[in-house]
Amino acid sequence: MTTTTSSKKKKGSVPRWLAIPAPKPQLSEAEVNAKYPRMRLQVFMGIFIGYATFYLIRNNVPLVTPILTKELGFSNAAIGALSTALLLAYGFSKFFTAMISDRSNARLFLPIGLVLSGVANILLALTGYMGEGAGAAGYGAAIASIMATIMVFNGIFQGMGWPPSGRVLVNWFSTSERGTKVSWWNTAHNVGGALSGLLVAWGFSMFGKTWEVAFWFPAVISFVLAFVAWLLIRDNPEAEGLPTVDVYRNDPHKVESTAEDRAESTWTTIRKHVLTNSTMVYLALANVFVYTLRYGVLVWAPKYLHDVRHASLEGGIAGFSILELAGIGGTVLCGYVSDRMFKGRRSPAGILFLLATVGAILLYWLPSSDAPLWIAYVALALIGGLIYGPVMLIGLQAIDLSPSHVAGTAAGFTGLFGYALGATLASAGIGIIVDHWGWGTAFVFMIVCSGLAVLFLWLVNGAEKRMMAERAQKLAAKAQA
CATH class of the missing domain: 1.20.1250.20 (MFS general substrate transporter like domains)
Known part of the structure; x- marks a missing residue:
């Protein structure tokens, strides 16, 4: 595998001054x-x-x-x-x-x-x-x-x-x-x-x-x-x-990249490796629901804490910050788990963290409105530490499970679904749910989103297992040569 461009000029190439260095x-x-x-x-x-x-x-x-x-x-x-x-x-x-x-x-x-x-x-x-x-x-x-x-x-x-x-x-x-x-x-x-x-x-x-x-x-x-x-x-x-x-x-990379692949036009590359690639589509759909969870909790945390848990304005903002900062440790832990525990397979780690996120959401939702505020803060820290792992892993899977010359496009495709659909569901969608049916229904909606994200990552898991098996065979063949 190589990551540089072919010497043959291809369709959709960029200006020479911006091109990948030889x-x-x-x-x-x-x-x-x-x-x-x-x-x-x-x-x-x-x-x-x-x-x-x-x-x-x-x-x-x-x-x-x-x-x-x-x-x-x-x-x-x-x-x-x-x-x-x-x-x-x-x-x-x-x-x-x-x-x-x-x-x-x-x-x-x-x-x-x-x-x-x-x-x-x-x-x-x-x-x-x-x-x-x-x-x-x-x-x-x-x-x-x-x-x-x-x-x-x-x-x-x-x-x-x-x-x-x-x-x-x-x-x-x-x-x-x-x-x-x-x-x-x-x-x-x-x-x-x-x-x-x-x-x-x-x-x-x-x-x-x-x-x-x-x-x-x-x-x-x-x-x-x-x-x-x-x-x-x-x-x-x-x-x-x-x-x-x-x-x-x-x-070796999970997906090999050939000279012919790198010489393809931009549209051919996108159609072949992204739009008609069921693994990429499943990843993109998983990202919709992961981003709904991420922004659904993050965007509405100050208002929920203020309106339901009777926090001050500053207390609501503190919950927002706690969730973001907790994401640092959770992201690193999730990457470590996927590398060490699951030997480079990302889907099982993502599924594990999403299932744990459901428990953290229940801890955030179920206590009574007069329960100590620190319980909500602990729940937000857990949610942040858990949800940012799958957020990271889906972007990683997109570049892992595609040839190196389309890594950015594949990650961009999953990101498009996450922001254009997931962020919209989190902001406008949850706002409408809260206005019409209350916070309880909003939390049920987020738990359903967790389940759907798990489902699509499970579908990705099959393709990932196959690619990792092929990679192991190549490594074994090299060792015997």
Whole structure:
């Protein structure tokens, strides 16, 4: 297997300056052994810093909602529209930009996305200086419309983060270690999400509590960190004079990639390896329900804690933060379990964590409204520690169970379903359920979603077992040769 492009120009190729770098003559064995570990650490730090930075500028609207409501008269619907615009655009972008990313140099693709997203955030801040219309009839609605449009573009640029990161992980880390490595990398979004609030608070302390600061200040920081990511990231080992990672570690990919595959047009690649691949479709459907759980609990935690468990506003926000931070340990643990306990099979680990999530949801839901609040916080910590494992694993499975040259596209396909359908079910769907039938029905709905996610991962498990068996046969044949 190789991860570089064929020398033959193929349909749908990118501009030469953005193309995957060509292989260099391979270094000596001593040079390879000295350089490979250092480069693996370097590129990992590059994509970790880069992806965490995307979360600094993804969606800072919730951090300044009270100011937007007070100064611009934004309604709850307007605030929700801003987040929905970003999530939908991000979901589609994660899929469609992945088609370009799979043929592009990750060292350029990811930083370019960061810079463009930073520019979008600066434009969001500039809408606050559009004249003296504050307070005039229709002014707030006009600003909200402009901001929603910019949020669409921000979502598109945000989609340029995951696909190149996924490709780098495939190119530099082999199958048997990838679960642990991806789980550590995936904590970047928890780190970035937690730091975004701290960064905005820092900006407020220096420049005053204006909502514009929440957008332009993190954007400026993102430009600096985009440059750091560019310094660290390298697209693939061959371009550095190194062998492919499966050769270096004698650990073949689950799905082989041929020269003919890599020469196919973009549409042929998508049709063959994604759209007509039942395993990818099952993964995408599982992701719908995993994301419904993730955002269903996360988005509604402050309101549920405030309305039902009688927490203060600050107490509700604390529950939100607890769930996010607990995701760090749970993500790493899930990756470790999939690598060590299940020998590189991801579906059983995902199923195990989802079944445990049901128990945590029951602990969150069933105590009476006057039960101690710490019980709800413990339940949220458990949910965060459990649900972020399957969130990570489905993205990992998408790149694990597809040829390396379509890794980003496959992950983007599952992400499209997760955000366009799952996030929508979590926000609008659960909101409608609560309004009409109450919180009890909403929790039953989330438990049903857990069951459906388990079902689709079980269907993926069969294909994964077959691929792992074929991989074991290849390793045995190599050992006997």
